[in-house]
Amino acid sequence: MEIALVLGFPLLGGLLLALFGHKRWAPELNALMSLFTLVAAAALTRRVITGGPMAALEEQFFVDPFNVFLVALTAFVGFTTALFSRPYMRIEEHHGRLNAARLRLYHSMYQLFSFTMLLCLLSNNIGILWVSLEGATLATVLLVSLYRTPASLEAAWKYFILCSVGIAQALFGIILLYFAAEKIIGPGGTSLLWTHLYAVRDRLEPTVLSLAFVFLLVGFGTKVGLVPLHNWLPDAHAEGPTPVSAVLSGLLLNVALYAVVRCKVLVDGALGRNFSGDLMMGFGLLSVVVAAFFLSRQKDIKRMFAYSSIEHMGIVTFAFGMGGPVAAFAGLLHMTVHSLTKSAIFFTVGHATQKTGTQNMADIRGLIEQSPAIGWGLALGSLAILGMPPFGVFTSEFLVLTTAMHEHPWATPFLLVALGVAFAAIFGKVQPMVFGETNLRRLPHAPALIPVFVHLAIVLMLGLYIPPYLVEWYRQAAAFIG
Amino acid sequence: MEPLASPLLDSLVAAVSWLVIAALALVPAGNAFFARRLAFPLGALIGLALAGFGLQAIWLPTQQMTLPLGLPDLPFHLRVDPLAGFFLTLLGSVSAGISVYATGYFREETAGRLALIGLQYHVFLASMAFVILADDAYMFMVAWETMALSSYFLVTTDHHLPAIRSAGFLYLLIAHLGAIAILLCFGVMHGGQGDYTFDALRAADLKPQWATVAFVLAFFGFGAKAGMIPVHVWLPEAHPAAPSPVSALMSGIMLKTAIYGMIRVTYDLIGNVHWEWGMLVLVIGAGTTLFGVLYALMQHDLKRLLAYHSVENIGIILLGLGMSMVFVGFGHPAAGALGLIAALYHTLNHAVFKGLLFLGAGSILHATGLRNLNDMGGLIHKMPHTAFYFLVGALAISALPPLNGFVSEWLTFQTALQASILENGVARSLLPLFAATLALAGALTGMCFVKVFGIAFLGRPREPRHAAPGAAGDHGHDAGMMERFGMAWLAAGCFVLGLFPTSFLLMLNRVAISLTGHGLREGAVQSNWLWLVPIESERASYSPIVFLIVIVSVTLLTFIVVRRFYHGRLRYSDAWGCGYSELTARTQDTADAFGQPIRHVFGPLYLMQRHMPAADDAAPKFSLKIEDRHWYWLYLPVARLAEYVSSKIALLQQGRISIYLLYSFVTLIALLVLVR
């Protein structure tokens, strides 16, 4: 029931906004639908926490702590982003970068996008998971190209081609998975149901699964933004509207990673050794290091934070690759705090860029002087994303680093270098933006900054105190990721 | 818990109430009445209370407790043992003086800035308290980084100045790198089953090489905060940038938390100390000491000079610590305890007199708006009180009897003189060399502070434009009531610590016992308040009280005799110009001139750019620029390397979609090959 609502609201919202998306009250409707989704997700979460894992619609849908926590996160960030995009989009329209038709497209696609993500999370059928992920790609492609500028078109095109091709590989992997499963479960619909695969995972053919995992990793990894498959990511983040950048790096990457992890579990079961884990650790480290060095060259603020997303996805991938309860816990926590912090950062960045009329960091100065809220939001957000306590990002990085130091000491030098470089790069660029003299103009609409500080407050809380039910929740999820 | 008293609980309350003050300071009320009038005095009171609790903690058995915060398996663990108690005392007592001073110092700030300063200042204090109280790796790191963060925001209070921004950036960057190193050190030490309490870390037995890795990580991690070479570069930038009370806090207390961390990790968590570690500490310490004082001699910016002296004093502390580690490593716990006590005593002393000196510098800055010594002169006539307190601080830091600086250096020398009990010939003959370094540094410090006091307070105003009526330097009023009180508190500290060392020695002895299991020998512990006898009375003893009494009485006697048998007639006249008709104020030595002999002797150490005026120069100008060599052999190369690597990595992304597809393709093929 809750599942139906969770999926129904955004779908409905997508249809409604496809009709009324250009109306003056469309942004409110958008936020409202997201709110409904959030409420439904909350209900679902309660149910799962109390009642444990559940399946629905002859097992086409399956909810366990792992995905329900991502569902809740997705719904929440989706809602706050909708709140943020209200004034943001109005200001964009006011600045004449968008017209009514585009706004309609934007709003409906926004809802459809969250629908596809939720579907991807909730579906028990790996095939559907793939379909919805591809759907998410299509939706976001339109969102990225919203401004129709050459740059945005180029970004969207690259995004489209690279992700489609990547995800095609994933499909082949799924076919191989099915191919292996068919032998045990037999033909028919059930062979792609994750629960069934999970049940028989240790009887699946190892050679096929290792092959399949390669395709799956390359496929979904492209969407996660793992180096060297990441090249679409910075462009898409930099050229799309800021709310889209926020949900892209805040949510879509998580969802893609979720898909990878789901598959990893099966493959590990089949192979018995940590083949997939090693691959993920490798990709994770590579992403962290390369992204860190890219960071130091950025001039465009959104592009820079896009690279920071790559870096953090790398950390999470590395954590999941290490495995073990602590690391998996840390990975989940990091997913949460990263999407909260990063979206908060993008909110502030969005308004900052609107104030200065540029995304070029050299031209953004003295935010704290002119609009303290945005300035402090950006400063604190950046410090949080850089792993400064008492913010939650530090918590997960603490666990990851100490575990890594103990289990894979060889990896820590890379992490040390990467974190250092990333800190120098991001902080060195953020500081002059928030401090110093100002050159800002006023905005036609009051910026929405509540989401920023709500997110930061949650992240701060997670750094100092993790509520027991959340812990329980993470624990169950971590236990099953292994 | 303790039935009679619970210093742990009390100090927790104190720390939390600092946080409360911080929160209240942010509440806007009129022109920030609370932040302006109440916040800092209250903070000072809490500091006093905290010092009291710390003293209790030194004498009471260790106490532990946990808070329902933090990680799931890892609620915040708190603990006070004598070591923590000692550092709490340091934090509380010194910060009390500084807070009182701050009340006066920040009086003229605008409401908005004041609120922020009040917030950050007290968060800073609280985080330092939590660093000392923490009993698990996670809480320690959180408190540690919060400390760095709050102090960073304090440093960048005047963030519209580019220099200050870059100083803050450098500071936070190095602090963060150090923090990561510390974090990794905890990672090495923890048992693997995700238990990060210090008890677990103590329990985990490490292989020697891993223990060494942990030590080195901790040493450099904490060293980055303490400001030892070669990771000191942030310090002379950040301390001058901060408002003076904050500089005092950072230099006086924050650096000490790094010392606390080193001792905690090395003696307590790792446990079995290797003497080689001690040698490493000694070498770095000696380098730091000399480097610090030699660069301090070259400075003409008063606060920068003081910052370099902090570097030097950290070096002295490291010397004591290193000797102690060597002795402990060779199995001479008694001598080791002496070294540890010397180090801790100097930690406390430096906190007091360096705090005092920074406050004095702050008063000068407030009164005259000057930081450049070359523009000062004759301030003693305008601000006698400040001059007196500053003189006390200067004598103390120059390790002159009977003030406190002398006592700790004396103890350090005594430790070095224990060298003859070592079996290892190398170590035995090396220790005196480090003592020699210390002696040299002490004398140089004396020279440096003759320069500071002589040039800032004595003589005549050097720059007419500053002395002219209405100019910045002219309306040099003396420090206000509150500021004086704060300085007086710390100056009194210099005297007390200098005159009654024995009682503190017993205190520190307990700390040493709790860490190394051994204290000083019997002969020492039963020494009464009058005689400071670290080993036994035949070996060495020192009685500052007697010393003071004798010198004062003798001096007075002389005075009385002179006045009694002769006369006190006095005539004033101009200074004698040795035949030169006009002695303009500019003929006096400047700070740079005073350092010239040192430049001459230690020339190769400095990176100098000097512009000498030509003989026929119409407007002769002499300019001198001294730079830190570390920039050129360490930091810039690293930066360039990073730049180079990133420029190469950027080639990965040249915008061609075909190439991007090729990446995916190659990755796919490579992985498939891998699977085969």
Place this chain on the structure above:
Amino acid sequence: MEQSLSSQVVNLLAAFLLLLAFAMLAQRRVLTLIKLFAWQGAALTASTLVMAYATGQHHLYYSATLTLLLKVILIPWILHRLINRLQIRWDIETLINIPATMLIGIGLAIFAFALATPISEMASGLTRATLGIAMASLLLSFLMMIVRRKAVPQVIGFLAMENSLFFAATSATYGMPLVVELGVALDVLVGTFIFGIFFFHIRDEFESLDIRHMEKLKED
């Protein structure tokens, strides 16, 4: 006996598919490329029908018809409309010259076979080697996307990739569950439409469909 016959037919069609993949790789003219793509679809339909007939999996009939509608009729038609509307008449330029591409392609095919043999061993008797062929054509179309310089052929390459996936799904396994296939088909369709829209936008913005114009966003 019948089994073997149908399996031979399937293998034949598979071979045909691979041949087409190579042909597309070699093809210079965009119109012919679309034709070849349609042929691929036809072969796909045929093999699916055979599979359906041989294995009695009824939903395979649906997917066969789906394929027929989508990949033989609809998409080629759309592409035709597009290139007419966009007046694309030029020959296709490639990054590497055709023979080299062919050589690489052959290498890839061999690699794919080598990779697939151990798996094909345990495949049901009907579908030996098809998995290898599917993988081969997958890689080939990937290669085609890499070497083509214009937008349209790249898209066709993507669609060809989709085809080989579909072939793998139907022949190597007895077809994916219908709902999945529907979903995939939907995505492909929507994807094609969006591609179509993009062609126009790109043409308007860049006066050309040459993707070399889209290399502005990069690290410098």
Place this chain on the structure above:
Amino acid sequence: MANTAAIAFQILQSVFVVLAAPLLLGWANQCRAWLQNRSAPSILLPYYTLAKLFHKDAVIARNASAVFRVTPYVVFGCMWLAAGIVPVLATDLPFAPAADIIALVGVFALARVFSALAAMDIGTAFGGLGARREMLIGFLAEPAMLMILFTAAFISGSTQLNTIVETLAHREFAIYPSLAFAAAAFLMVLLAENARIPIDNPTTHLELTMIHEAMILEYSARHLALIEWAVAIKLFAYMTIGIALFLPWGIAEAGNWGALPLAFAALAVKLALAGAGLALLETLFAKLRLFLAPEFLSTAFLLGVLGILTHFLARG
């Protein structure tokens, strides 16, 4: 431990040192005059000078601060204290534990710092110049002195001068190479610290070369007298330290009052020789250029360090 007799004796001894100090100075000057074929002044000349200065009216610059006026007394007090610590005649000094050799060096440093500050107080070019040079000498002489004392401390296992002297006096006569190094270093330090040739010339008034004189340029009358006297005491103290360390024989043991006359005689002889030696040195050598002073003193420093090292190498 401090019985009244001992206390009384210590006070007497220090008073004796203070009073006798100018005599040593006078004797040194007399010897030098003889060596330079001048007709020697009276050996009591320093006393006359002091008396004259005390009678004069003091003249000080207008902008002199309290530091300027306090300094002479402080310096004098420091020297007196130093004189009290050093075992001159007997080692039974109840107050000696109050300050060991490190403190002794500290006392001299205190005096130096104050006189340097006073020199900078008036704000003339020469005051600053003198102060700077004095500190330059000091920062090398002090550690050298410490190293020398440490050598003795390592040998005797104590940092208290009287204990050191007792052990050194008691030991069967043996050549300590370490002490030889120390003695050489000590001689150089003594010359430097007391502003003698070859570092400084106590009799010069050529501004550009002078060090100590440049510092006290502004002083007159009683202030000057006190400082001059303090200089004399300093010289005396240094010489007695040297005697105590390197040829302590004949000094009276604890509680053995009978030995005092002998000790007194011995001291007189030693000091006479020392004074003559000083004069001889000052006649033989010329003053070094200022920039050579650091080299001179760092040699002393290195010799001191070598002394310690040889002590350990000889032992282990």
